[in-house]
Amino acid sequence: MALNQDFLGKVYPAGPAYEVGREKIREFAIAIGDMNPAYHDVATAQALGHRDVIAPPTFPFVVSMRASAAAMFDPGLGLDYSRVVHGEQRFAYVRPVTAGDDLVVVTTIENIRVAAGNDILTTRSDISTVDGEPVVTTWAVTVARGTAEGTA
Amino acid sequence: MSASVAWSDVEVGTQLPALTVRLQRVNLVMYAGASGDFNPIHWNQRFAQAVGLPDVIAHGMLTMASAGRVVTDWVGDPGAVVEYGVRFTRPVVVPDDDRGATLEISAVVGDKREDNLVRVDITAKFDDATVLGKAQALVRLP
Numbered sequence: 001m002a003l004n005q006d007f008l009g010k011v012y013p014a015g016p017a018y019e020v021g022r023e024k025i026r027e028f029a030i031a032i033g034d035m036n037p038a039y040h041d042v043a044t045a046q047a048l049g050h051r052d053v054i055a056p057p058t059f060p061f062v063v064s065m066r067a068s069a070a071a072m073f074d075p076g077l078g079l080d081y082s083r084v085v086h087g088e089q090r091f092a093y094v095r096p097v098t099a100g101d102d103l104v105v106v107t108t109i110e111n112i113r114v115a116a117g118n119d120i121l122t123t124r125s126d127i128s129t130v131d132g133e134p135v136v137t138t139w140a141v142t143v144a145r146g147t148a149e150g151t152a
Numbered sequence: 153m154s155a156s157v158a159w160s161d162v163e164v165g166t167q168l169p170a171l172t173v174r175l176q177r178v179n180l181v182m183y184a185g186a187s188g189d190f191n192p193i194h195w196n197q198r199f200a201q202a203v204g205l206p207d208v209i210a211h212g213m214l215t216m217a218s219a220g221r222v223v224t225d226w227v228g229d230p231g232a233v234v235e236y237g238v239r240f241t242r243p244v245v246v247p248d249d250d251r252g253a254t255l256e257i258s259a260v261v262g263d264k265r266e267d268n269l270v271r272v273d274i275t276a277k278f279d280d281a282t283v284l285g286k287a288q289a290l291v292r293l294p
Contacts, residue, residue: 024186031186032217033173038230048229057224057233057289058217062187086212090237096230139237 002148003112003119007077012070014104017130018063022099025055032056054096060136061089063097064125067105068140071123077109079121080147087120088141094134102130110139114148156228159268159293168226168259168272173218175210175244176252183214197248209243210253215283216240219276222257223289226272232291234269239285244278253278268293 022042029039037044038054045053072079097103104127111122121142128134180194189211192199200208216238224230246253255278262273274287 028186031179031182032214032221033179034217034221034224036221036224036230048231050231054231056217057220057230057236058213061213065188086240088237088239089213089216090235092235093233096233141239 002078002114003121003144004076004078005112007074007109008112010071010074010109012067012074012107014106015067015070017102017104020055020063020097020099020101020103022053025053025059025097025099028059028062029056032058050096050098052099054098057091057093057096058089059097060091060127060138061140063103063127064105064107064138064140067107068123068125071107071109072121072142077121079119079142080144083144083147084142085145086140087143088139090139091136092138093136095136097127097135101135103127103135104130117146117148119144119147157226157293159264159270162261162264162270162293164261164264166261168222168261170259171218171222171225171257173221173255173257174252175214175218175246175255176250177208177246177248179252180208180210180214180246183211187211187213189213205243205245207245207247210246212240215244215255215276216287218255219257219274219284219287220289222259222274223272223291226259227291227293232293233289234292235290236288238274238287240283241285242278242281242283244283255283262288 107125110124125138259274263271272289276284
């Protein structure tokens with residue numbers, strides 16, 4: 001079943017804030033095998049001009065995942081979650097996510113299309129501080145394999 | 153972490169120091185825990201094979217994070233990254249053995265722009281095949 005085009009442009013408002021902690025950043029950096037001191041050592045991060053330790057470039061996906069799931073699992077959209085794969089991911093940074101940030105995410109369904117029998121969904125998540133300072137925008141492309149039946 | 157690279161020292165075609173990343177099952181378990189992505193295709197062989205995969209596969213976001221390190225190691229300050237994007241073109245299969253999967257990450261400066269920006273084009277290979285498409289980072293150098 002093709003995705004419901006009526007959902008194009010739908011906006012999912014921000015939920016509770018994500019509080020970015022130093023130990024979470026360190027845990028994530030260790031999990032990706034990255035010992036860059038900017039992620040681990042406050043003094044090094046501050047010497048580079050950051051307020052506190054910063055998060056690796058792909059960390060914002062952790063912050064946006066819950067919000068974009070709200071879009072992907074929106075019942076009326078019709079995405080067959082059993083067949084989805086992560087097709088693309090992109091980040092555009094205003095500044096790095098930093099320990100001490102309280103972040104909120106607004107997710108928008110930016111594109112819905114069909115290619116080679118696959119349903120392809122693009123969500124954009126705008127991540128900002130609770131005070132309204134933009135931090136990073138992420139785009140996730142989700143592909144549901146072979147679900148766009150009847151469309152050649 | 154290398155010393156920081158200056159924009160004036162970089163040309164289109166400049167190669168970044170390459171990186172070899174080994175991913176074993178423990179790394180996938182650690183990434184699942186740290187990221188909150190507990191999709192069983194990343195830790196449960198029985199489940200992965202039931203949905204048609206050869207074995208457990210790495211999280212795409214773990215591959216993306218590993219590949220991005222070739223850029224952040226080079227610039228020193230990860231805050232220099234202005235944009236980073238990839239397409240996931242092939243899964244990285246991680247067997248339950250002592251070797252795991254080996255990613256070979258290389259990168260080259262693909263474009264040099266105003267405002268001290270450079271575009272870095274990243275290649276990530278597993279089993280001699282690329283696993284990321286159009287993997288590019290835009291970085292602002294001093």
